[in-house]
Amino acid sequence: xxxxxxxxxxxxxxxxxxxxxxxxxxxxxxxxxxxxxxxxxxxxxxxxxxxxxxxxxxxxxxxxxxxxxxxxxxxxxxxxxxxxxxxxxxxxxxxxxxxxxxxxxxxxxxxxxxxxxxxxxxxxxxxxxxxxxxxxxxxxxxxxxxxxxxxxxxxxxxxxxxxxxxxxxxxxxxxxxxxxxxxxxxxxxxxxxxxxxxxxxxxxxxxxxxxxxxxxxxxxxxxxxxxxxxxxxxxxxxxxxxxxxxxxxxxxxxxxxxxxxxxxxxxxxxxxxxxxxxxxxxxxxxxxxxxxxxxxxxxxxxxxxxxxxxxxxxxxxxxxxxxxxxxxxxxxxxxxxxxxxxxxxxxxxxxxxxxxxxxxxxxxxxxxxxxxxxxxxxxxxxxxxxxxxxxxxxxxxxxxxxxxxxxxxxxxxxxxxxxxxx
Ligand SMILES: Cc1cc2nc3c(=O)[nH]c(=O)nc-3n(C[C@H](O)[C@H](O)[C@H](O)COP(=O)(O)OP(=O)(O)OC[C@H]3O[C@@H](n4cnc5c(N)ncnc54)[C@H](O)[C@@H]3O)c2cc1C
Numbered sequence: 001x002x003x004x005x006x007x008x009x010x011x012x013x014x015x016x017x018x019x020x021x022x023x024x025x026x027x028x029x030x031x032x033x034x035x036x037x038x039x040x041x042x043x044x045x046x047x048x049x050x051x052x053x054x055x056x057x058x059x060x061x062x063x064x065x066x067x068x069x070x071x072x073x074x075x076x077x078x079x080x081x082x083x084x085x086x087x088x089x090x091x092x093x094x095x096x097x098x099x100x101x102x103x104x105x106x107x108x109x110x111x112x113x114x115x116x117x118x119x120x121x122x123x124x125x126x127x128x129x130x131x132x133x134x135x136x137x138x139x140x141x142x143x144x145x146x147x148x149x150x151x152x153x154x155x156x157x158x159x160x161x162x163x164x165x166x167x168x169x170x171x172x173x174x175x176x177x178x179x180x181x182x183x184x185x186x187x188x189x190x191x192x193x194x195x196x197x198x199x200x201x202x203x204x205x206x207x208x209x210x211x212x213x214x215x216x217x218x219x220x221x222x223x224x225x226x227x228x229x230x231x232x233x234x235x236x237x238x239x240x241x242x243x244x245x246x247x248x249x250x251x252x253x254x255x256x257x258x259x260x261x262x263x264x265x266x267x268x269x270x271x272x273x274x275x276x277x278x279x280x281x282x283x284x285x286x287x288x289x290x291x292x293x294x295x296x297x298x299x300x301x302x303x304x305x306x307x308x309x310x311x312x313x314x315x316x317x318x319x320x321x322x323x324x325x326x327x328x329x330x331x332x333x334x335x336x337x338x339x340x341x342x343x344x345x346x347x348x349x350x351x352x353x354x355x356x357x358x359x360x361x362x363x364x365x366x367x368x369x370x371x372x373x374x375x376x377x378x379x380x381x382x383x384x385x386x387x388x389x390x391x392x393x394x395x396x397x398x399x400x401x402x403x404x405x406x407x408x409x410x411x412x413x414x415x416x417x418x419x420x421x422x
Contacts, residue, residue: 001288001299003275003327004307004315005029007398008383010258011087012305012405017265018086019413024299025262026270026290029255031313036243037217037250039084039098039402041119043105043395046070048350050393052117055104069388071400074363075407080399083406088120090265094257095223099126107132109214109242111149113157119399122250124217124224128240131212137164139210140242141203144171146181148245149216168206173198186218187249190227200234210237217241217249221256270297275327278304284378303412306330306367306381307405310358315385323357325385330359330367330375333387351393358387364415365408378415382408 002013005027016023042056046063053059057077064073075083088098098120100106105117106129121129131138142151151167158165174195175181189195203213219241220227231239243250263269270290277295278288286304289295308315308327316332317324318341323334334357335341341354359367359381366374367381382404384391391397 001301002305002307004309005271006031006309006313008307008401008405011402012307012382012409013262013267014090014265015086015406015409017267021413024268026273026275029259029271032255033251034246035251035254037122037254038118039120039398040395041399043117044393046394050349056119071386071389071404075403079406080403083402084120087402091257094261096253096257097123097225099123109154111243111245113154124219124228124241127212127238128214128242135162136211137209138212138214139166139168139206140214141168141170143181144169146183146216170202183218183244183249184252187221190220196230197234200231203235212238212240214240214242216244221253303378303416305408307383308385310384325359331370332357333360351390355390356388358385360387364411380408380412
């Protein structure tokens with residue numbers, strides 16, 4: 001049983017199903033709507049220096065030497081590569097392909113015109129990575145009335161580094177009579193061929209010498225490659241998406257890909273349901289009560305993976321008495337008292353101690369108690385609930401979730417050849 005339907009839970013359920021493990025899963029998938037769609041692995045160094053990382057594999061090797069407690073130390077680079085490949089292959093089969101360099105992070109334009117390092121990008125964004133590398137003459141286009149995305153702002157921020165970048169604003173004929181535009185309406189509209197032609201016609205007069213065109217991430221929800229390739233053809237140059245502010249279409253795509261295609265992997269999915277309670281029977285098996293607001297069904301599982309996230313996911317709960325793990329009250333590694341949770345300044349470059357809080361695991365991803373012994377031999381944990389990592393600062397959200405999910409499922413698969421012990 002996988003508890004959690006964020007990136008760690010999804011990856012774990014996928015890896016377990018692919019390994020032939022009979023898998024059930026519960027959790028809310030709505031948080032995926034906030035995902036940028038970029039799959040970060042390791043983009044900024046852990047610790048105080050905060051240096052950008054171009055080669056994530058070398059970066060991870062250094063991290064393992066300097067921070068032996070970090071969860072990345074429990075998985076090898078080889079395993080992380082396999083895990084990221086499995087996830088992106090699945091998404092490719094679900095109509096949402098990913099691209100990236102083999103051995104280095106890609107650089108990508110953010111919605112505010114800064115440059116971010118990330119490991120895998122939706123294929124719809126890949127031409128933007130190449131255009132940025134080549135600094136070729138390019139055009140960024142925004143859509144009047146679509147909030148949160150300004151071509152002018154992106155270009156003015158990037159201009160010093162990319163002099164041949166220009167901005168243009170267009171109206172969408174089929175949306176012109178509406179007031180504020182919604183990215184999701186536009187994205188769904190672009191599945192219609194006429195809408196694509198009208199978009200290309202609106203961009204054409206601004207094209208000039210541009211060798212590629214950046215648009216907000218609105219190129220469809222499903223089968224985005226068809227939309228992108230058709231626009232490439234109509235405009236005669238590659239078109240690329242620039243991520244938009246969350247909640248963004250990239251999150252909608254991921255959520256729908258998971259919601260629709262995960263059950264087809266043979267997973268007994270209880271999405272939009274949570275585990276309300278669980279207990280362990282004398283024979284070592286877990287009984288999990290699953291439901292929306294109260295128990296509706298029970299799942300009996302030989303092994304359980306906890307991928308319930310931190311505070312946002314509700315895997316951890318912060319209170320006056322400290323930080324608690326929500327489901328089983330597993331010990332949480334945390335600062336000695338509340339006054340040590342945060343530094344004075346919100347954006348302090350040294351980060352906040354609370355963001356390293358989480359549960360400790362052994363080498364087999366089993367949560368441990370105060371003595372360092374596994375709480376249960378058949379309970380595992382993965383993702384952002386793990387201690388000693390600060391995925392936001394190190395730009396490693398998806399990488400950490402997917403890598404630790406892989407490690408935990410590998411350990412679980414090996415352990416399941418024997419019987420769970422009490
Ligand atoms: C706004 C935002 C932007 C992000 N941008 C990026 C990005 O640009 N690049 C990147 O790589 N990563 C990004 N991430 C991070 C990425 O999504 C992480 O991998 C993720 O947040 C951590 O994954 P997780 O599965 O460990 O936890 P979460 O995503 O928090 O998921 C926890 C899951 O556990 C479930 N759960 C909790 N309690 C229970 C229960 N009792 N029963 C059943 N289910 C339960 C929740 O419903 C949820 O499904 C972003 C995340 C956010 C929030």
